[in-house]
Amino acid sequence: MSFGFFNYWVFIILLMIGLYTVMSRNNFVKKMIGLSLFQISVFLFYISMGKISGGTAPIVISGSLDTAEPIYSNPLPHVLILTAIVVGIATTALGLSLVVRIKESFGTIEEDDILEMEDGA
Amino acid sequence: MISLSSQFPILVALAPLMAAPFCALFRGNTLPWAMTTIISAFSFYVSLSLLFSVVASGPISYELGGWAPPWGIEYVVDPLSGFMLVLISGISTGVLLFARDSITKEVPAHQLGLFFAAYLLSLTGMLGICITGDAFNIFVFLEIMSLSSYALIAMGERTDRRALTAAFQYLIIGTVGATFYLTGVGLIYMMTGTLNIADIASRFPEIEGTRPILAGVGFIIVGICIKLALFPMHVWLPNSYTYAPNIITAFFAGTATKVSVYLLIRFIFTVFGPNYSFAGLGLTDVLMPLAILGFLSMSAVAIFQTNLKRLLAYSSVAQLGYMVLGIALASEAGLTASVVHIFNHAVVKTGLFLSVGCMFYVVGSTYLKDLQGVGRRMPLTTFGFALGGLGLIGVPLTPGFISKWYLVVAVLEKGSYFGYALVAALMVSSLLAVIYIWRVVEVAYFRPPPEGTETQEAPLSLLIPTWIFILGSFYFGIETSFNVGFAKTIASFLMGGA
Numbered sequence: 001m002s003f004g005f006f007n008y009w010v011f012i013i014l015l016m017i018g019l020y021t022v023m024s025r026n027n028f029v030k031k032m033i034g035l036s037l038f039q040i041s042v043f044l045f046y047i048s049m050g051k052i053s054g055g056t057a058p059i060v061i062s063g064s065l066d067t068a069e070p071i072y073s074n075p076l077p078h079v080l081i082l083t084a085i086v087v088g089i090a091t092t093a094l095g096l097s098l099v100v101r102i103k104e105s106f107g108t109i110e111e112d113d114i115l116e117m118e119d120g121a
Numbered sequence: 122m123i124s125l126s127s128q129f130p131i132l133v134a135l136a137p138l139m140a141a142p143f144c145a146l147f148r149g150n151t152l153p154w155a156m157t158t159i160i161s162a163f164s165f166y167v168s169l170s171l172l173f174s175v176v177a178s179g180p181i182s183y184e185l186g187g188w189a190p191p192w193g194i195e196y197v198v199d200p201l202s203g204f205m206l207v208l209i210s211g212i213s214t215g216v217l218l219f220a221r222d223s224i225t226k227e228v229p230a231h232q233l234g235l236f237f238a239a240y241l242l243s244l245t246g247m248l249g250i251c252i253t254g255d256a257f258n259i260f261v262f263l264e265i266m267s268l269s270s271y272a273l274i275a276m277g278e279r280t281d282r283r284a285l286t287a288a289f290q291y292l293i294i295g296t297v298g299a300t301f302y303l304t305g306v307g308l309i310y311m312m313t314g315t316l317n318i319a320d321i322a323s324r325f326p327e328i329e330g331t332r333p334i335l336a337g338v339g340f341i342i343v344g345i346c347i348k349l350a351l352f353p354m355h356v357w358l359p360n361s362y363t364y365a366p367n368i369i370t371a372f373f374a375g376t377a378t379k380v381s382v383y384l385l386i387r388f389i390f391t392v393f394g395p396n397y398s399f400a401g402l403g404l405t406d407v408l409m410p411l412a413i414l415g416f417l418s419m420s421a422v423a424i425f426q427t428n429l430k431r432l433l434a435y436s437s438v439a440q441l442g443y444m445v446l447g448i449a450l451a452s453e454a455g456l457t458a459s460v461v462h463i464f465n466h467a468v469v470k471t472g473l474f475l476s477v478g479c480m481f482y483v484v485g486s487t488y489l490k491d492l493q494g495v496g497r498r499m500p501l502t503t504f505g506f507a508l509g510g511l512g513l514i515g516v517p518l519t520p521g522f523i524s525k526w527y528l529v530v531a532v533l534e535k536g537s538y539f540g541y542a543l544v545a546a547l548m549v550s551s552l553l554a555v556i557y558i559w560r561v562v563e564v565a566y567f568r569p570p571p572e573g574t575e576t577q578e579a580p581l582s583l584l585i586p587t588w589i590f591i592l593g594s595f596y597f598g599i600e601t602s603f604n605v606g607f608a609k610t611i612a613s614f615l616m617g618g619a
Contacts, residue, residue: 015304022293035296042304049311077310080257084303087264091296094271098289101275105282118283 007048014041028099028109032092039088043081050077126170130183130196133167133206134249134262136160137241145238150225153237158217160241164248165214168206175203176610182254190254191317197254201460201611205251205383208464212375212471213244219586220368223478227366228276236276240372242269247380256306256392257316259384260299263348267295270377274365284364291357298347298354301340308337322392329397338402341388349381351408351445352415355438362434363487367478370430374437375471379463382444386459389448390615399451408449413546416442420553424560429477429487432557433470436513439550440466446543447528453612454531460608461527465520468597469512472590476506479579479587489561494570496562499578503565505591510558512594515551520598523605525551 018041021034055073103109106117125132140160147153175181175198183196198206228236246266250259271292277284310316312333313324328334350358358378362370389398398404416439423435440462447459479502480495481487496503508519515521525547532543578584597604 019297022297028289031293035293038297039300042300042307045304046307049307077307083257083261087261087268090264090268091292094268095289095292095296098271098275098285098292101278102285102289105278105285114286118286 007044011041011045011048014038014044026111028102028111029096032095032099035095036088036092039084039091043084043088046077046081046084050074126174128183129167129171130181130198130252131185133164133171133210134245134252136163136167137248138245141238141241141245144241145234147234147237148231150230150233151221153234154217154221154224157237157241158214158220161210161214161217161244164244165207165210168203168210168248171198172203172207175200191315191320194258195254195317195319196252197319198252200607200614201383201386202251204460204464204607204611205380206248208379208467209244209247209251209376212467213372215586215589216368216372216375216471216475218589219371219475219478219583222580222582223368223482224366226482227280229279232276236273239269239272239276240369242266243273243372243377247376250380251383254318255316256309256318256321260303260306263299263302266377266380267292267299267348270369270373271295273369274361276369277364277366280366281364283360287357287360287364291361294347294354294357298344301344301347303344305337305340305342305344308333308340312337318387318392322394325392325394325397329393329401335402338393342385342404342407345381345384345388346411348378349385349445350378350438350441352411352419352438352442355415355419355441358438359431359434362437363428363431367430367474367481370434371471371474371478374433374474375467378437378441379467382441382448382459382463385445386448386456386615390456395451395616405449405451408445412442412446412449413543414442415439415445416550417546417553420550420557423557424553426557427489429480429489429492429561430474432489432561433473433477436554436557437466437470439554440470440513442550443524443528443547447531450531450535452531452534453616454527454534456612456615457605457608458524458527458531460611461604462524464604464608465512465524465594465597468590468594469509469520472587472594473506473509473513475583475587475590476502476509479583480506482579482583483577489564492561493564493568494566494574495564496566498570498574498576500576501584502579502587505584505587506565507558507562508591509594510562512598514554514558518595518598520594520604523598523601527605527608 014037018034018038022031025031025034050073052071052073055071058072058075099109106114108114137160140156144153144156180197180199185194243266246262249262253259253262271288274291275285275288309321312328312331313321315321347354419435419439423432426432426435444459444462447455477487480492483499484491512519512521515525529544529547533540
């Protein structure tokens with residue numbers, strides 16, 4: 001495949017590594033790491049999408065407009081992803097605090113052990 | 122001077138959002154609850170007046186901050202979103218009337234402020250999803266709703282510590298679903314250059330054959346189906362509903378998954394268009410088998426549950442199968458049936474979960490073995506549950522009958538043996554519902570209550586809201602002009618090239 005899609009390949013590979021980690025790991029903290037990776041790969045996707053080759057930062061400097069109009073990158077996806085980053089932080093924080101409560105309550109954060117305890121309960 | 126009513130589209134979601142931080146500061150049993158109820162009732166009032174003005178004068182478009190769409194975020198109230206707003210805020214208000222006495226048994230008093238703040242945020246998310254006309258804004262509201270619901274479910278830990286693992290499991294699965302949705306929106310934005318739903322829809326036919334769109338549509342549909350708990354992506358739902366506090370279960374059963382069904386309808390019919398979704402993509406072949414497998418297998422699984430809340434949760438997954446089946450039929454009649462069932466099931470299931478909440482209030486458990494003879498101990502509550510159960514089965518005069526009737530009519534439109542086979546599947550699933558409801562009725566009425574227990578009915582503050590929902594469901598089962606009338610308007614609006 002052409003090198004031009006490098007970012008998108010990385011995005012998909014990271015996405016799949018994240019998803020695989022979430023599904024295959026037994027430890028809740030490792031699951032959270034996988035989940036973060038999964039979300040962050042989408043940030044990369046949005047950021048790559050906004051880049052236009054040869055484009056510069058989308059800031060209009062007064063006086064430079066009478067010369068040739070520069071090519072700007074698309075700022076919208078970057079702004080969108082700021083929101084998604086905040087959502088990602090909130091998810092990670094909430095997930096980890098749940099892990100802490102689970103550890104306090106069950107004494108372990110291994111899924112298998114917890115399932116065993118739940119079945120016995 | 123701008124009149125207040127012109128700001129209604131933003132106020133419906135803004136009021137609970139702004140109230141949440143104040144609510145978190147309040148202490149005590151009454152104040153947070155009172156504020157939440159007032160705000161929810163206000164949203165209900167605003168939703169009703171929005172719906173009436175949509176009926177009178179057509180869809181409303183509201184430009185957030187005065188930025189014209191597609192650059193700014195647009196809020197749109199059309200028949201479908203107005204209908205959903207009324208349903209969600211109405212259910213929320215009804216459940217809150219029940220909440221005051223019920224929740225103090227399950228959540229410590231010093232956490233009630235935070236609890237109701239999360240409740241308000243969750244309400245904000247649901248209302249926001251329905252009203253916004255911007256695909257990325259939907260993601261933001263989806264996450265507001267989800268994050269607060271993870272916290273609310275975990276609040277059930279005082280009764281059963283498994284609430285924590287249920288919330289964690291839902292967090293993992295829900296985040297995967299939302300991230301899929303986000304990826305899909307990104308791919309569609311790449312191809313259309315816009316996030317406004319109406320704008321995407323108008324540009325969609327030009328680019329619908331391209332590979333990124335195909336991937337984007339796939340991401341969005343799968344993401345929504347995870348949130349919707351479509352079989353086999355439902356594993357998070359029974360655990361969450363079982364261990365969440367009772368009012369949260371009642372609230373979510375009536376609203377959270379319905380919001381996802383709304384999203385599915387919105388994307389399939391408004392954004393992608395029925396032509397592309399069904400003729401081009403063949404979504405029927407994907408959704409219909411899952412829906413049928415879902416309602417057959419989940420109804421069967423419900424029979425074997427020992428916990429009443431879990432039994433009703435599996436029944437919810439089965440009922441979601443009916444709604445998705447209606448969508449998958451790709452016809453106006455099917456869509457009508459689906460929308461009618463969203464409404465009817467929301468009312469019936471909320472009533473059922475509230476009566477379970479009454480039983481929990483008195484008995485302190487929702488396991489069937491602890492509920493033996495509850496029919497004699499709590500006659501009014503159990504009678505309400507039995508009536509609600511009839512609605513779930515679909516006995517005539519109940520709303521369940523109305524929605525199944527429309528579903529069968531829509532299925533028979535397909536004609537041929539396939540239609541008959543589908544009707545047979547629906548009948549089998551209804552019979553399974555008879556069995557699982559009967560199991561509860563048998564335990565409640567025909568087993569003797571344990572020694573030393575006496576008749577003790579739940580307090581009126583719990584009984585009255587429960588019976589409002591139960592009687593309301595009968596009202597909507599007999600006088601169907603509101604739910605069926607609106608469903609028909611919505612279906613013709615969505616199918617009529619809108």
